[in-house]
Amino acid sequence: MPTFIPRAALSRIAVSLVSLALVAGCAAPPPADDKEAVAEFEQLNDPLEPMNRAIFEFNQVVDKALLKPVAQGYRHVVPAFGRDRVRDFLNNLRSPIILANDLLQGQPDRAMQTAMRFAFNTGFGAAGLFDVAAPGGLPFHDEDFGQTFAVWGIGEGPYLVLPILGPSNPRDTVGLAAEWLVDPLNLHLDHVGQDWAIWTRAGMYGVDKRERYLDKLDEIERGSLDYYASLRSMYRQIRATEVKNGTVDLKTTPSREKR
Amino acid sequence: MLSRRHLLAAIVSTFALVSSPASAFADPAAGDFITKLADTAMTTVAAKGLSDDERAKRFRTLFIDNFDLPEIGKLVLARHWSAPTTTDEQRTEFVRLFEEIQVLTWARRFKDYSGEKLEILAIEPGTTGDLQVESRIKREKLDPIMVGWRVRKAGAIYRVLDIKVEGASMAQTHRAEYSSVIQANGGTVDGLLAAMRKKITQLQAESKTN
Numbered sequence: 181m182p183t184f185i186p187r188a189a190l191s192r193i194a195v196s197l198v199s200l201a202l203v204a205g206c207a208a209p210p211p212a213d214d215k216e217a218v219a220e221f222e223q224l225n226d227p228l229e230p231m232n233r234a235i236f237e238f239n240q241v242v243d244k245a246l247l248k249p250v251a252q253g254y255r256h257v258v259p260a261f262g263r264d265r266v267r268d269f270l271n272n273l274r275s276p277i278i279l280a281n282d283l284l285q286g287q288p289d290r291a292m293q294t295a296m297r298f299a300f301n302t303g304f305g306a307a308g309l310f311d312v313a314a315p316g317g318l319p320f321h322d323e324d325f326g327q328t329f330a331v332w333g334i335g336e337g338p339y340l341v342l343p344i345l346g347p348s349n350p351r352d353t354v355g356l357a358a359e360w361l362v363d364p365l366n367l368h369l370d371h372v373g374q375d376w377a378i379w380t381r382a383g384m385y386g387v388d389k390r391e392r393y394l395d396k397l398d399e400i401e402r403g404s405l406d407y408y409a410s411l412r413s414m415y416r417q418i419r420a421t422e423v424k425n426g427t428v429d430l431k432t433t434p435s436r437e438k439r
Numbered sequence: 440m441l442s443r444r445h446l447l448a449a450i451v452s453t454f455a456l457v458s459s460p461a462s463a464f465a466d467p468a469a470g471d472f473i474t475k476l477a478d479t480a481m482t483t484v485a486a487k488g489l490s491d492d493e494r495a496k497r498f499r500t501l502f503i504d505n506f507d508l509p510e511i512g513k514l515v516l517a518r519h520w521s522a523p524t525t526t527d528e529q530r531t532e533f534v535r536l537f538e539e540i541q542v543l544t545w546a547r548r549f550k551d552y553s554g555e556k557l558e559i560l561a562i563e564p565g566t567t568g569d570l571q572v573e574s575r576i577k578r579e580k581l582d583p584i585m586v587g588w589r590v591r592k593a594g595a596i597y598r599v600l601d602i603k604v605e606g607a608s609m610a611q612t613h614r615a616e617y618s619s620v621i622q623a624n625g626g627t628v629d630g631l632l633a634a635m636r637k638k639i640t641q642l643q644a645e646s647k648t649n
Contacts, residue, residue, distance in 0.1 A: 217518075220618055
């Protein structure tokens with residue numbers, strides 16, 4: 181196991197998650213004779229709701245105290261031009277992962293696009309600082325293992341809120357772990373003993389992502405009666421859209437839910 | 440001689456032909472409706488130099504005229520809308536409070552809009568006889584957003600039932616949210632209405648201090 185996996189930390193988190201689940205318990209399903217309530221319960225797909233809400237509250241505290249202020253500071257200090265360079269650079273570093281997932285999903289055209297982007301941006305875009313491929317007709321698209329598993333027909337499983345990382349599900353969590361383990365750059369950096377770079381990259385990725393969501397999340401929280409429930413619903417809908425690579429599914433509009 | 444099964448098949452297929460939804464671009468008027476709605480929003484609600492009250496007033500007018508609020512209420516409240524314990528007063532009150540929250544959250548967003556351009560990508564028949572208008576909103580310096588509009592035609596009038604932003608349906612999100620609130624408040628619609636009133640007071644107080 182590579183040294184950048186904090187084994188002790190991982191097992192500690194796993195243990196505290198399990199004990200939290202035991203303490204918080206599961207959401208009680210509605211009585212079986214109330215068919216509509218049961219349908220709604222299944223629709224929400226959140227049997228671990230008490231635990232999830234507890235982790236969500238914890239995340240909110242960490243976000244308000246640390247993540248959000250850091251993202252705001254980043255936006256305040258670094259001009260948009262600089263932030264775009266950071267994003268282009270990080271996106272370019274993700275190329276091997278995106279390429280692998282394009283291939284695993286059986287999308288040779290998109291894989292070709294990713295490979296060409298990587299070559300152009302690394303070669304002509306100052307090692308990826310400038311996305312020169314997008315204006316040249318090769319736009320960025322993201323992929324991850326969670327989406328690949330979904331394409332392979334693996335279900336999302338129950339909704340899950342991860343500490344710090346936020347909304348997820350077992351499928352996407354495994355995908356996230358897989359990505360962390362097989363990323364070639366991370367493996368290389370670990371091999372040459374430069375683990376600090378792995379953590380710096382992960383940190384920058386987080387700050388960039390949080391900065392991008394600053395206004396959106398504020399808006400959602402402001403307009404919500406139940407922020408947790410709003411985010412849960414949106415996460416699941418948006419993930420489903422991402423799996424289909426943005427192809428719109430007309431059948432998921434409410435009033436005639438399948439489940 | 441036609442067997443009964445053949446006859447049935449013939450009837451079914453005739454019906455299927457008659458009631459088959461219009462083809463992908465059969466109703467360009469629905470696209471025109473959305474284009475016009477976006478244009479009007481940009482020229483009236485997003486106009487520069489408006490007072491907050493005036494902007495909210497303009498948004499409300501546009502919202503009421505172009506969105507089918509009672510139908511949206513029905514979609515969002517779902518099983519609680521038709522529950523035998525829910526009264527007409529509660530339904531009316533729900534739609535009123537829902538409208539209020541939408542005005543308070545959306546009107547403000549238009550303050551920052553400028554130069555957004557809407558482009559119609561597709562108009563497709565949806566599952567319930569409604570039309571799904573897919574659009575892309577191009578923004579200055581920001582990534583474009585994909586917005587889907589669920590549109591219902593009644594006579595010659597089109598009305599919006601739902602908006603999907605990047606794949607997340609507003610109606611579905613509100614439905615999940617409100618059912619959570621109802622559940623947390625003893626399963627009663629009154630609990631939801633109380634929470635909505637509280638939210639409105641809070642939003643109004645915020646917009647006064649800003």
